Amino acid sequence: MIERSLTAYRAIFAARFRVLLQYRTAAAAGLVTQLFWGLIRVMIFEAFYRSSGSPQPLSFADVVSYVWLGQATILLIPWSVDTEVRALVRTGGVAYELLRPLDLYWHWFVRSLALRTAPTLLRAIPLLLLATLFFGLRLPATAGAACGWIALTGAAVLLSSAITTLVNITLLWTVSGDGIARLMPTVAYLFSGMILPLPLYPDWAQQLVNFLPFRGLIDVPFRVYLGNLPVEQVPVLLLQQLAWIAVLIGFGRWLLGRARLRLVVQGG
Amino acid sequence: MYAMRLYLRCLGASIRSQMQHRLSFCMLTLGQALVVGMEIAGVWMLFHRFGQLRGWTLPQVALLFGMANTSFALAEGIGRGFDTFSTLVKSGDFDRLLLRPRGTAFQVAAQEIQLMRAGRFVPGLLVLGWAALQVNVPWHDLRWLAIGAGILGGAAVFYGLFILQATLAFWTVESLEVMNTVTYGGVEVAQYPLSIYRPWFRTFFTVVVPLASTTYLPARSLLLSSDFRDALLHGCLALTVGGLFLALTLRLWSVGVRYYRSTGS
Numbered sequence: 001m002i003e004r005s006l007t008a009y010r011a012i013f014a015a016r017f018r019v020l021l022q023y024r025t026a027a028a029a030g031l032v033t034q035l036f037w038g039l040i041r042v043m044i045f046e047a048f049y050r051s052s053g054s055p056q057p058l059s060f061a062d063v064v065s066y067v068w069l070g071q072a073t074i075l076l077i078p079w080s081v082d083t084e085v086r087a088l089v090r091t092g093g094v095a096y097e098l099l100r101p102l103d104l105y106w107h108w109f110v111r112s113l114a115l116r117t118a119p120t121l122l123r124a125i126p127l128l129l130l131a132t133l134f135f136g137l138r139l140p141a142t143a144g145a146a147c148g149w150i151a152l153t154g155a156a157v158l159l160s161s162a163i164t165t166l167v168n169i170t171l172l173w174t175v176s177g178d179g180i181a182r183l184m185p186t187v188a189y190l191f192s193g194m195i196l197p198l199p200l201y202p203d204w205a206q207q208l209v210n211f212l213p214f215r216g217l218i219d220v221p222f223r224v225y226l227g228n229l230p231v232e233q234v235p236v237l238l239l240q241q242l243a244w245i246a247v248l249i250g251f252g253r254w255l256l257g258r259a260r261l262r263l264v265v266q267g268g
Numbered sequence: 269m270y271a272m273r274l275y276l277r278c279l280g281a282s283i284r285s286q287m288q289h290r291l292s293f294c295m296l297t298l299g300q301a302l303v304v305g306m307e308i309a310g311v312w313m314l315f316h317r318f319g320q321l322r323g324w325t326l327p328q329v330a331l332l333f334g335m336a337n338t339s340f341a342l343a344e345g346i347g348r349g350f351d352t353f354s355t356l357v358k359s360g361d362f363d364r365l366l367l368r369p370r371g372t373a374f375q376v377a378a379q380e381i382q383l384m385r386a387g388r389f390v391p392g393l394l395v396l397g398w399a400a401l402q403v404n405v406p407w408h409d410l411r412w413l414a415i416g417a418g419i420l421g422g423a424a425v426f427y428g429l430f431i432l433q434a435t436l437a438f439w440t441v442e443s444l445e446v447m448n449t450v451t452y453g454g455v456e457v458a459q460y461p462l463s464i465y466r467p468w469f470r471t472f473f474t475v476v477v478p479l480a481s482t483t484y485l486p487a488r489s490l491l492l493s494s495d496f497r498d499a500l501l502h503g504c505l506a507l508t509v510g511g512l513f514l515a516l517t518l519r520l521w522s523v524g525v526r527y528y529r530s531t532g533s
Contacts, residue, residue: 032446033449047464051321196310
């Protein structure tokens with residue numbers, strides 16, 4: 001039985017993944033945008049670093065690499081809900097979803113997983129290559145750091161998918177599909193390190209950002225890559241990520257259960 | 269004159285339709301304001317960490333931030349028709365515009381006014397107000413006119429960029445994400461003094477996308493020169509450059525319209 005549904009989930013993932021891989025022109029266009037944006041960010045940081053002599057928690061060279069890694073994996077941020085799920089909730093098609101002989105949570109989770117991986121891969125690989133060759137992205141600090149980076153990025157994908165699925169579920173409560181779905185990207189953007197590397201946040205904010213799950217999306221993998229966080233800490237960091245993933249999945253499942261009891265299906 | 273009345277009536281209709289969904293409007297506006305608030309937090313944290321930016325203080329950069337964001341919010345709010353224009357081309361609905369007894373640019377411009385952009389305009393204005401209190405230039409100083417002119421000139425440049433983005437859709441059908449580099453990217457660039465960027469980049473934002481003359485130069489004339497004539501000159505320059513850029517993009521638009529091949533059935 002479990003075997004059967006695993007096959008189904010794998011098939012859903014593979015199908016969504018292939019569909020999302022089709023958007024190659026969009027990825028190419030995005031690449032130009034991301035390169036331009038990265039250049040702007042690098043120049044701004046350069047000017048700030050030249051303006052102050054005092055030592056910073058991250059060196060300028062580290063920040064440059066941080067910016068490029070951020071541009072490469074920008075689509076890992078849970079920017080958006082699954083647009084098809086949103087449409088299903090609006091039209092009432094969600095009733096069919098409830099009828100499927102699959103656990104709805106995991107069904108939506110694997111869809112989110114595809115939504116986060118395929119576009120990220122399309123964009124990250126060429127961007128990492130170009131940034132390393134031409135724009136000052138350094139190689140990982142050590143081989144161990146590279147392994148840690150890859151493992152933590154894998155966990156980040158799960159984390160991002162868990163957040164996306166949770167936000168998908170909130171759509172069942174607010175039919176017009178906004179509210180939390182609109183708020184989430186802003187929160188994730190602010191606390192993940194996209195707007196500014198987290199070590200550069202004011203000291204009083206460090207405890208907060210270190211506690212929240214969002215640092216696991218990009219900040220933690222990047223700092224391991226740079227050697228800013230030592231490799232020995234990777235197991236602990238990974239555990240922290242997994243704990244948040246478990247919490248978010250648990251909360252999502254609970255919320256979905258509640259939503260199912262009070263769901264009013266739209267349309268006719 | 270009649271065109272103006274028609275334009276205002278169209279925008280009035282657009283406002284009334286948005287006010288039918290008041291809660292959604294409030295959420296959208298609030299969401300936008302939060303995004304801008306986050307950007308403000310980003311700039312503030314950078315100054316908290318580094319103290320100053322090549323001699324520029326936080327209030328001085330806040331002045332640029334306020335100008336760039338109010339300019340952009342104005343352009344986004346009234347230029348929405350051009351921003352979403354590619355959908356008209358894709359669906360073939362542009363054909364209908366060609367049949368009506370008004371100019372096409374006029375009809376696209378009159379399509380929608382997006383009130384939710386107040387979510388960017390108001391925080392931008394607040395930042396500008398805070399900067400004004402901090403930079404020690406009294407309210408009645410006439411040099412502030414240069415800032416007002418700069419905001420209008422900047423809005424004209426951003427509006428022109430939206431027209432350009434729409435014009436490109438005549439050829440590409442799809443909307444081009446690349447244009448985001450000069451619209452959203454332009455705001456990001458104009459938030460900081462242009463002098464911090466590399467020379468080729470400065471040239472690009474002076475000659476190709478003339479945000480330098482509309483945002484940076486007026487702000488600099490207010491902050492660094494006490495000569496009223498200097499500010500006046502830069503205010504006039506900002507308006508002229510903005511107007512010329514807008515006129516140029518409208519010319520390109522009419523070239524695009526002539527090229528247009530319908531995709532509709």
